[in-house]
Amino acid sequence: MKLLASICIGLIAALHLYIAWFEIFAWTTRGPAVFSAFPADLFEPTTAMAANQGLYNSFLAAGLIWSLFIKDPIWHRRVATCFLLFVAIAGIFGATTVSPRIALVQTVPAVIALVLVWLGTGHNK
Known part of the structure; x- marks a missing residue:
């Protein structure tokens, strides 16, 4: 699960x-x-x-990339969560103000990655 989360984070960073x-x-x-x-x-x-x-967008990518290099699982989850939430919220705002398609490109992948991050690192730490 952790590898899949990291791949998703990397793809979202590349997109940004x-x-x-x-x-x-x-x-x-x-x-x-x-x-x-x-x-x-x-x-x-x-x-x-x-x-x-x-x-x-480059700041979003930088934060997501940074999260991939954090060894401590708790801090990795915290930083990844923060930047994935930024992406998801930006996608929601873009979907409501510009085009609903932005939600599919930004929000949906960010939410999927968030779920994978939390499943991969455990929720009780």
């Missing part, structure tokens, strides 16, 4: 690294193709906003 790269470095080049409903003329003026969002 990709999102960070996209928002920081590819917003004006790939953004219009990915977000076709967003007016193309708004990508350039929103570059700084997207880069700021990308920075937050």
